[in-house]
Amino acid sequence: MDDENAARWAIRLESETLGERERAELADWLQADERRRGSLLRAEAVLAYLDRGRALAELNDSPQPYVSAGGYRPTFERRGFLVGGTFAALSASGLLGYLLTRPPTMQIETMIGEVRRVPLADGSVASLNTNSKVAVAMLERRRQVHLEDGEVWFQVAHDKTRPFVVETGDVRVQAIGTAFSVRRREDGADILVTEGVVEVWVVGRENERRRIEAGSKGFVADAKPAIEVVHASGDINRALAWRNGEIALNGESLEYAAAELNRYNLRKLAIEGHGLGREPLVGYFRTDQPENFGRAVANMVGARVEIEGDTIRLSR
Amino acid sequence: MRQGRREIVTWVGSNIVPHEADLRVRLRQMAVPEEEISDIVQDAYLKISNLDSVAHIRNGRAYFFATARSVLLDRIRRERIVRIDSMTEMEALSLADEDPGPERRVGARMELERVRRLIADLPDRCREIFELRRIQGVPQREIAERLGVPEHTVEAQAVRGLKLILKAMAGQGGGDGHTPKPRIDRDEDERERNGR
Numbered sequence: 001m002d003d004e005n006a007a008r009w010a011i012r013l014e015s016e017t018l019g020e021r022e023r024a025e026l027a028d029w030l031q032a033d034e035r036r037r038g039s040l041l042r043a044e045a046v047l048a049y050l051d052r053g054r055a056l057a058e059l060n061d062s063p064q065p066y067v068s069a070g071g072y073r074p075t076f077e078r079r080g081f082l083v084g085g086t087f088a089a090l091s092a093s094g095l096l097g098y099l100l101t102r103p104p105t106m107q108i109e110t111m112i113g114e115v116r117r118v119p120l121a122d123g124s125v126a127s128l129n130t131n132s133k134v135a136v137a138m139l140e141r142r143r144q145v146h147l148e149d150g151e152v153w154f155q156v157a158h159d160k161t162r163p164f165v166v167e168t169g170d171v172r173v174q175a176i177g178t179a180f181s182v183r184r185r186e187d188g189a190d191i192l193v194t195e196g197v198v199e200v201w202v203v204g205r206e207n208e209r210r211r212i213e214a215g216s217k218g219f220v221a222d223a224k225p226a227i228e229v230v231h232a233s234g235d236i237n238r239a240l241a242w243r244n245g246e247i248a249l250n251g252e253s254l255e256y257a258a259a260e261l262n263r264y265n266l267r268k269l270a271i272e273g274h275g276l277g278r279e280p281l282v283g284y285f286r287t288d289q290p291e292n293f294g295r296a297v298a299n300m301v302g303a304r305v306e307i308e309g310d311t312i313r314l315s316r
Numbered sequence: 317m318r319q320g321r322r323e324i325v326t327w328v329g330s331n332i333v334p335h336e337a338d339l340r341v342r343l344r345q346m347a348v349p350e351e352e353i354s355d356i357v358q359d360a361y362l363k364i365s366n367l368d369s370v371a372h373i374r375n376g377r378a379y380f381f382a383t384a385r386s387v388l389l390d391r392i393r394r395e396r397i398v399r400i401d402s403m404t405e406m407e408a409l410s411l412a413d414e415d416p417g418p419e420r421r422v423g424a425r426m427e428l429e430r431v432r433r434l435i436a437d438l439p440d441r442c443r444e445i446f447e448l449r450r451i452q453g454v455p456q457r458e459i460a461e462r463l464g465v466p467e468h469t470v471e472a473q474a475v476r477g478l479k480l481i482l483k484a485m486a487g488q489g490g491g492d493g494h495t496p497k498p499r500i501d502r503d504e505d506e507r508e509r510n511g512r
Contacts, residue, residue: 007475015456042333045361047329
């Protein structure tokens, strides 16, 4: 924040001593950085705020500020202030306040081909496969996830007091601290458990719960009463590799990402320049298109791309 | 309906500025770094300065918090690289106006106390000028006459005073009984990521 200049312009604007040349100067100063308008408004508004000292001083110095006794006439300002204060208090506790303070629902969505790993507020992590959609709500008594579409692998942070419940169609999957995936199907849901145990059931048949343990997978049909569970430890990791030929980066360094891509391609990425390799990256990239990866990354971190033979050189 | 700039500034002065300290406290509790906090606050003011009218805003405090929240989300999304260290969108979404409760709701007396303290903490010369101008409402030219100094000296002192107050307000709310919440433990997440 440029408080020095913001203060200067706020004081000058207020005293209305600005000449033609100074107005042009102010315009130039504002033009140079859009965000200065924020600093200037703050400085001007703080001046206006300090002016309340005057109105409030009168209020405070009066012997009976809130009571209009006989012969004592409250000033207009005082009354205005009190009414304003009451409104502020009312609206602070009103509907708008409620809407803003209720537990937020977080919507997470992935595009076709996208794989995204999203840390949740409770320390859990949701990994969304391609074309998936979930809504997460952290409630007081439970952590609730609605899987609308697609497939998500959850690594659930341990919290006995707040079960983690995934709902999709009529199927419910409950975990306390474990790792499992849920995939929405036309007629039910696939559940793969990689760690711990989950409990699954169908709405309306809460008494017929099944446990699925690590290394097993289950299919829960919306309509059929039976919950099929099979042991399939080998399949699970492969199923969860999300074999789309993509690398999903969540803060890993450019160096690491380039090394990973270089494992899949003959055209190699080379990183040059001070600190460039340490740039953290977030995003998803196809492992089979290193040129596109190079261009995208160059854009993100402000680097140049040069292609020489089989080398894709990133530098800055 | 377009409102005059003066009108908007006055509105911001009485409906937004009084809540800046609480917003900063909240951001600190969320472990947002101090320099980011100032940027977020500045951008929230910028968003408000882009408004043609503030007549539709019924609760300045809630609006300010919601604006800051959207600034925070923008920053996390736009950068893609999370410079606000491991702050997730979920955490950012938790930035909402938590009603401070009746005893902390900004009351008239408390407001006056704050304004007085801000002015009282100024160096003597600044304070004198600020008191004449802000509390007694004496115009700048008259202050210069009364003190027997050139008007630009009065202006320079006023600028200096305002700058100090802007700075003091940025640091406000640090030690007023709020204890910062511990950071959300991200160890498990870190381990998982490093293991890949």
